[in-house]
Amino acid sequence: MSLASPSSSVPAGTPAPIGRLGFVGLGAMGLPMAQHLLAHPGGLRVWNRDPAKADSLIAAGATLAASPSDTAEPGGVVFSMVADDAALRAVSTGPAGLVGRLGAGGIHVSCSTVSPDTLRDLARQHAEHGEHLLACPVFGRPDAAAAKKLWVLMAGPAEACARVEPLLSLIGQGAQALGQDHAAAAALKLAGNFMILAAVESIGEAMLMAEQHGVARTDFATFFGRTLFACPIYQNYGMQVAQRRYQPAGFRLRLGLKDMNLVSQAAAQVQVPMPLVDLLRQGLTGAMAKGRGEFDWTGLELGIAEAAGQHPTIPTQT
Amino acid sequence: MSLASPSSSVPAGTPAPIGRLGFVGLGAMGLPMAQHLLAHPGGLRVWNRDPAKADSLIAAGATLAASPSDTAEPGGVVFSMVADDAALRAVSTGPAGLVGRLGAGGIHVSCSTVSPDTLRDLARQHAEHGEHLLACPVFGRPDAAAAKKLWVLMAGPAEACARVEPLLSLIGQGAQALGQDHAAAAALKLAGNFMILAAVESIGEAMLMAEQHGVARTDFATFFGRTLFACPIYQNYGMQVAQRRYQPAGFRLRLGLKDMNLVSQAAAQVQVPMPLVDLLRQGLTGAMAKGRGEFDWTGLELGIAEAAGQHPTIPTQT
Amino acid sequence: MSLASPSSSVPAGTPAPIGRLGFVGLGAMGLPMAQHLLAHPGGLRVWNRDPAKADSLIAAGATLAASPSDTAEPGGVVFSMVADDAALRAVSTGPAGLVGRLGAGGIHVSCSTVSPDTLRDLARQHAEHGEHLLACPVFGRPDAAAAKKLWVLMAGPAEACARVEPLLSLIGQGAQALGQDHAAAAALKLAGNFMILAAVESIGEAMLMAEQHGVARTDFATFFGRTLFACPIYQNYGMQVAQRRYQPAGFRLRLGLKDMNLVSQAAAQVQVPMPLVDLLRQGLTGAMAKGRGEFDWTGLELGIAEAAGQHPTIPTQT
């Protein structure tokens, strides 16, 4: 299924067949994504900094690569899903990196959440070798990845999009084509994470105010989840905030801050003031100072309550 | 249908029957609500500052009252739906007001969006006469009112809630019972309006940033409306912001500022800092200064773009 | 000495002589101001809600009035210095108030920090009786009042300004004439209080950041007080914040919040967004929630440190 909108469609044609796939980065997101790609008939060659994470994949038929570059075959397709800009550069450049090892027509499908700048820069480096970079960041937590329910963005050269799109349908609910500019995919992904956390901020402020006027926190979450905001982001995060279940983390607060810093930089680059991003960054910075980097990013809410003189009880981790 | 949650249920029992209803305030919201109440068998007596607004109701069987107090019959039920705190006080107090004219057991169902304080004060005044106030603010625009799709809140004395709840099902999709404290209903209504406008702010900031990185505004709205935020608030407002359709107003910006000021006051009363409310108030204040009080409240977005040096084109009003 | 600037001068002429003065409100500020007015040869008649506060003045020759209105003599001059808008209205209106009791040519010199609106409204009421209101808010804490070092603003009818200016030189270092519009004096006073607290916010944020990079707090205060910001506001508040001496209060935090709310309202009235005022209001609201209403208003700083995960030690009150 394609989400492609009229203004950013993928051209028709008969893309070249794809042989063995590569996958670099088997973290909480990467591993379930790679598992789905085992369905691709050509085989899968994987690499992770800690190779033990690859065990289940190897048991299921994947092979272990000695380096990121070792996952590539000439003209082939390699996915990467790593933690941040630095990690993406690390697996892309240098003697062990993907750049220059994919070869003419090869495609690096980058699924990480990184800055527009990093993607543009790596795309340029790949292009010097006749290789393509596709920017394919994804929305969804690990459980969505496992359930094949990720939403995938896709930006890059049209022929590479056409070739890779069927693979993307193996890992998600469909790909949103965004044209040729890699920055667009990076920006849309960052925009989404920002909007989610902005929703958390609004829920946190409003719920506390209403609670002080006599509305039970779970009633608040239930009501809005059934009515005005009947979508999972508000339903799930609303109840999580109501109950203050911030551990274990679905998405770690320190990564949330990393992402909001990327949003801030992406906005600065195009000279767009985003005061709401700054508000979120302030809250996350304070949460880091309070030792909450490993909390779920919705733990941002605790700072709202503390600024109002509250000392919220956090449920024991289960 | 009741949305009543376990923690705030309405007691069972056999409430007293209700005769003729009254309705005060026949504006864009009040008129369709009153029309639905014509279905009540006991009759409907209506009042509006400008009596011409009542013509269609009278043609359909309602009778015209000479004053707000004239809509009441002893022990009966009168709805009010007016613009703000001052208007609610005007139809409630003084010789022409409802207080003291409903009589023992009579119920004033206040549907307006007003402050917790005003509701508590009027409830006290009604109680001095053995009358009940119910705080029943509603969510939904005029088209939702016409389609009987409002979400209704309900707070006040339990016996009054039990008696009025069947009437509320005539005007909306169900009532969320919130217990005895009128302030809870006021706070939850204000919280909802705040969360809607906070979503608009986040959409506006993110969409502009993404646009500057190459994402078409309507693609942005379409993608998030289908995926992360598949609920009408984001779908409708997202597309409205993408196309900058701020006229004619569905909900006027000047009323949005009034509501955010009520949120701010309600938060100050319980000493909860709400920085995001302040951000919205700043934007709305600037919009008022730019002559946009009659725009839709999503017109808040224009200030985001202008702060980034943009001069957005606004489509001609249709 | 006059601070009057060219654009707002007081007309020359021979003002009518002034007999006995009145003074209403003998709090921490009013008492030392009234003491200086004992130097006026015509006598002084004083009123305070708690008459015990007048003892020292009476011992020094003042007489005690039975009500605010009782301080007035026909065509005379009465000063008032009270806590807020409500208190000013209370001593001005009603049977015991000044309005209508000063008589033709009489002057009410209002020194309180109140809203532009309240002043305009009271000026109108006085004018209906041929009386004048002068808006004369003052800058300075009680020690400055005692030392005759207040800075006084002055707005109102020119003839009243000319008549009262010599009296103002008894209580301060000079009067800044601001023309006929009472709102100008109210706005300038509020602006000053805002700028002071904005300086405290900037000191608090910067000092904490620098401290975390190895700069001792008192070194920070000393350096800037000697160099870039060699003026008492930065010197005194800088050292106070460095040492976190927030008790006893020079100016109570709860009054600081009252003033920032007045600033916010005055700004809203003329549709000027003031995001920095909102930032201060958020911090003060949080401080109120933490039980710091009786701290000095510089105690705002504690919230900055707490948002950064600090638990500052506050010196024991001395």
Add this chain to the structure above:
Amino acid sequence: MSLASPSSSVPAGTPAPIGRLGFVGLGAMGLPMAQHLLAHPGGLRVWNRDPAKADSLIAAGATLAASPSDTAEPGGVVFSMVADDAALRAVSTGPAGLVGRLGAGGIHVSCSTVSPDTLRDLARQHAEHGEHLLACPVFGRPDAAAAKKLWVLMAGPAEACARVEPLLSLIGQGAQALGQDHAAAAALKLAGNFMILAAVESIGEAMLMAEQHGVARTDFATFFGRTLFACPIYQNYGMQVAQRRYQPAGFRLRLGLKDMNLVSQAAAQVQVPMPLVDLLRQGLTGAMAKGRGEFDWTGLELGIAEAAGQHPTIPTQT
């Protein structure tokens, strides 16, 4: 004259004599600073990217160096005053840089406004060669530099401070010793620039509010400059904002944004939320988008007025 405070004093002793000085970076600030150093008896060797800037110095007795490293003599002292972190790294590292060319006991006196991190890193690199880095950022605009009225900070190894302090007295009003940690000097300098711009923000917001209530802008600036804020920052910037003289720039807005970004990073590094810095960054980002990068940084104020729907007239550049 030393501003050294008790907690951060420079040890006594007999420092080694200093021969020829070097100076790197002859911009608007560096040139007048270098001119004062001509008073040092040992001679001055200067370098600038554009050598034409050195003409007046050479005419006065300085010699021209072929590279930054060429300004150094073994064990000698070289000052640098460049635009930003990148420029400081460029003149410090690599074959033409100062690192490794000063030799044992040599001192690099860095006067630029840069990040704590950059200074710590360069200090480490110099130390590997037995060289010292002193962090000596300065406060003051070019006219203050010309008038020998700069305020100089000083952090680094004690023996290097003792040796260099007499030279610093040639360029400013005294040096504030801040101990051994270079980051402290960087942080204090950034803190000062932040506090200046925070003052501008507060002046801008308050002046506009007061203006709309009838206070002339120049009256506002004059009054506060004489009373509450009788120090040059408020006096000069207050009048500049009152008259909106933003061209030509004393300190360019784009450099102001660079500095506020450095403040933001320095704060993030120590996990201190600084909401007021973010407010300033938003305003400066908007000003950049509006093409005001070459305005004086006080031009931040225009955005405040524009957010309130004003279209301020800017005086023609003179």
